[in-house]
Amino acid sequence: MSRLWIALTLLVAALPLALSPQGAGAQAATWKQVPVPALHKFQPQEPRRIQFANGLVVFLQEDHELPLIDGFARIRGGSRDEAAEKTGLVDIFGDVWRTGGTSSKTGDQLDDFLEARAAKVETGGSIDSTSISFSCLKNDFDDVFAVFLDLLRHPEFREEKIGLAKDQSKAGISRRNDDPGGIAVREAAKLGYGARNPYARQEEYATIAAVTRTDLLNWRQAHVAPNNTVLGIVGDFDAATMETRLRQALGDWARGPARTTVAATFQPASPGYYLVEKTDVNQSNIRMVELGTTRNNPDYFAIEVFNEAFAGGFSARLFSNIRTRKGLAYAVGGGIGAAFDHRGLVRLGMSTKSESTVEAIQALYEEVDGLAKNPLTAEEIQHAKDNILNSFIFNFDSPDKVLRERMAYEFYGYPADFLQRFRDGIEKITPVDVARIPAKYLHRDKLAVLVVGNPAGFDKPLANLGPVTKLDVTIPPDPERGQ
Numbered sequence: 001m002s003r004l005w006i007a008l009t010l011l012v013a014a015l016p017l018a019l020s021p022q023g024a025g026a027q028a029a030t031w032k033q034v035p036v037p038a039l040h041k042f043q044p045q046e047p048r049r050i051q052f053a054n055g056l057v058v059f060l061q062e063d064h065e066l067p068l069i070d071g072f073a074r075i076r077g078g079s080r081d082e083a084a085e086k087t088g089l090v091d092i093f094g095d096v097w098r099t100g101g102t103s104s105k106t107g108d109q110l111d112d113f114l115e116a117r118a119a120k121v122e123t124g125g126s127i128d129s130t131s132i133s134f135s136c137l138k139n140d141f142d143d144v145f146a147v148f149l150d151l152l153r154h155p156e157f158r159e160e161k162i163g164l165a166k167d168q169s170k171a172g173i174s175r176r177n178d179d180p181g182g183i184a185v186r187e188a189a190k191l192g193y194g195a196r197n198p199y200a201r202q203e204e205y206a207t208i209a210a211v212t213r214t215d216l217l218n219w220r221q222a223h224v225a226p227n228n229t230v231l232g233i234v235g236d237f238d239a240a241t242m243e244t245r246l247r248q249a250l251g252d253w254a255r256g257p258a259r260t261t262v263a264a265t266f267q268p269a270s271p272g273y274y275l276v277e278k279t280d281v282n283q284s285n286i287r288m289v290e291l292g293t294t295r296n297n298p299d300y301f302a303i304e305v306f307n308e309a310f311a312g313g314f315s316a317r318l319f320s321n322i323r324t325r326k327g328l329a330y331a332v333g334g335g336i337g338a339a340f341d342h343r344g345l346v347r348l349g350m351s352t353k354s355e356s357t358v359e360a361i362q363a364l365y366e367e368v369d370g371l372a373k374n375p376l377t378a379e380e381i382q383h384a385k386d387n388i389l390n391s392f393i394f395n396f397d398s399p400d401k402v403l404r405e406r407m408a409y410e411f412y413g414y415p416a417d418f419l420q421r422f423r424d425g426i427e428k429i430t431p432v433d434v435a436r437i438p439a440k441y442l443h444r445d446k447l448a449v450l451v452v453g454n455p456a457g458f459d460k461p462l463a464n465l466g467p468v469t470k471l472d473v474t475i476p477p478d479p480e481r482g483q
Contacts, residue, residue, distance in 0.1 A: 044402040044419065047232065048239050049410075052247065054255050055227025059407055060242055061234040063399040067138040069235030070400065071148065074411055076259055077223035078128040080198035088169055088203030089211045093219050094125030095165040097132065100157040102150040107161060110147060119144045121151060127199065128341070129411070130223065138236045149249055152224070157216045169208045170478065176202075177473055180278050184285035184349070184452045187276060187471055191448040192289035192345040194267030199342065205478035225256020232407045234400045264342065266291060269448045273468045276452040283330070284357040284453030285349070288364065290446045292337035292344035296414065300338055301425035302433040303441065307335030309376045309384035309434070310367075311348065317380065318348075318367055328352055328360045336441045340412040346442060354457030358464060361449065371438040378431045388426050 047061035079090040098121065101107035114121060119136035121144065132152055136144035177183060189200040231250075233242060268291055293303070311318045311333045323329045329350040337344025348368070352360040376384075396402050396419065409418050450471075451462060462468050 044396055045399050047234075047399075047403045047406055048243075049416075050243055050246075052226065052251055054251070054253055055225075055229075056250055056253065057230045057410055058243070058246060059230070059232040059403055059410070060237075060239040061232065061399045061403040062237065062239055063234050064236050067236050068135070069138055069141050069233065069237055070133070070135045071145070071231065071233040072133040072404070072407070073131060073152070073229055073231045074407060075130045075132075075224055076128070076228045076411070077219075078126050078130065080127050080264065081261060082198075082219075084196065084198075084201060085207060086210050086215060087201050087207040089215055089219065090125035090130060091169060091203070092125075092162065092165045092208070092211050093216050094123050094130055095168070096157050096161045096216060097123035097130070097151065097155050097220075099161040099165070100155060101161075103154045103156050104150065105147075106156075106158065110151075114144065114147065117143060121147050123151070141237075145245075145249070153253070155220065157213050159213060162211075162213055162216070166208050166211070169203060170205060173203065173205060173208070173475060177278075177475065180281050180283075180285050180452045181351075183276055183278070183473060184287050184450060187274070187452070187473065188287040188289045188347065188349075188448075188450050189345070191269040191274060191287075191450055192291060192347075194265065194269070197266060198264050204476050205480070206476065209478075209480050222257065223259065226250065226253045227255045228259055230407050230410050232403045234403045266343065271446050271448055273462055273466050274448060274450045274471050275455065275462055275468050276450070276471045276473055277455060278452055279454045279456065281354075281452075281454055282457060283351055283353050284360075284451050284458070285351050286357070286361060286364070286452075287450040288334075288346075288348040288447040289450070290346045290443060290448065292339075292346045293441065294343060295338045295340055297338065299437065299440070301422070302429050302437050303336050303338055304388065305381060305384050305426060305429045306376070306434050306437040308388055309380045310371070310438075311335050312384065313387065315383060315387070317376070318350075318364070321367060322350065322360070322363050326363055328356050328363050332364070336437070340408070340414070346447075348447075354454055355459050357451060357453060357458045358460040358462060361451075361465065365444060368438075368442060368444050371442070375435045375438075376431070381429070381431050381434050385426055385429065389423065392423055392426075 045061070047059040050058045050060070052058070077090075079087070082089040098110075099107040101110055105113070110121065117136060117140045119134070119140055121132070121134045123132045124130065132148065134144050134148040176186070186200075186202060190197075193200040195201070231246075233246075268289075271290075293299070297303070308316065310316055312335065313319065313333070316333065318332045318334075322332045329352045332350035334346075334348035336346050348364060350360060350364065396405060402419070405419055406416070408414075409416060415421065449465075455462060
């Protein structure tokens, strides 16, 4: 113990010298003088890309740290592609694909089979894709991969599981107005994109009731095909051996029809004030929205830095001024949204007590307006860049994370080195680059302002700010129950 104590004492004594910007014999006067070394060059372990003759794209990422193998197939076509009168179809498809089992085993039998091996095979649906994945021990790969293949090629979509999935969807509909935050997210999307836009529409009892087993089979026929799929596998395997295994299993998978997409029409709401009355709450959820941009925009990196500095976290200007200094919000933030293959939304949002609703909106306006006279400083911008760059590696600190990111670029048609370009792009951003972002993408006169709250408790009538449109979020009745 005495030797350890002496060693620690010597180490502590040496710290001022080690941290000194002037070298031996000097000590930093403030923390700002402590030298910060340059970040190491970012060189992630790149997965191996293979494309089969049938169009299937495969990424293989070796990771021998643990005796595990995980796989994930992403298939183009999601809820934005479903018919409006059958909204909810893809969610049901993603659920029943797994629970409905295959032609040889029911979903319950698959549960027992996989549970005995501590393995998983799961399916799902999202806005632009459906997916099927697996996770297992290396020694169980053959058994679990066989289940994965069976579900991929021979799903059954049993009627009783479709009924169960519909009941679960309907239960979600019945509860959707319970959470004011959920209402704010949902209605803000409608204002930003347009109520009928596929990125904003929502399932209803009638659209769920309209979905049939035939619809699910037709969806699979139209979308689940090798030329529409990106498959990634990561884990404890030899890539050459795995490639041979995959070619044997999936090389004869027949190509499907060329996929057709319907261009979405964006019809954002007129600028103004929109109110969802919720009388059982004592706080307001506020959202300001307009159309944003895409990630392949040359301004994307400057937008990311702006978002971080203005609205990205505890040290951002919005949080510092509206929450910390003025005490007007429990939470505040947002940014200029940039999606992969469609326009995102500009979203600025906060939650505040009812008694400060209008004051909080005015405070947020002041911050937006203030960007013209009081632009983000060089110090704010550098701090934002440091936050992004210093946390960047933790988003991709495992082979699995790098694989999934690389698959996303393939899925959306982005350059293979977009991950490396991101860090370089952030590093090159200057205050001049950031200064032009607000005028180009954040417009007070185009913002639709949504308030979800109890107007009886507001500090002032919302109409003091301008004309108010009341939004009706009443849930349409279930035609199957007559209520």
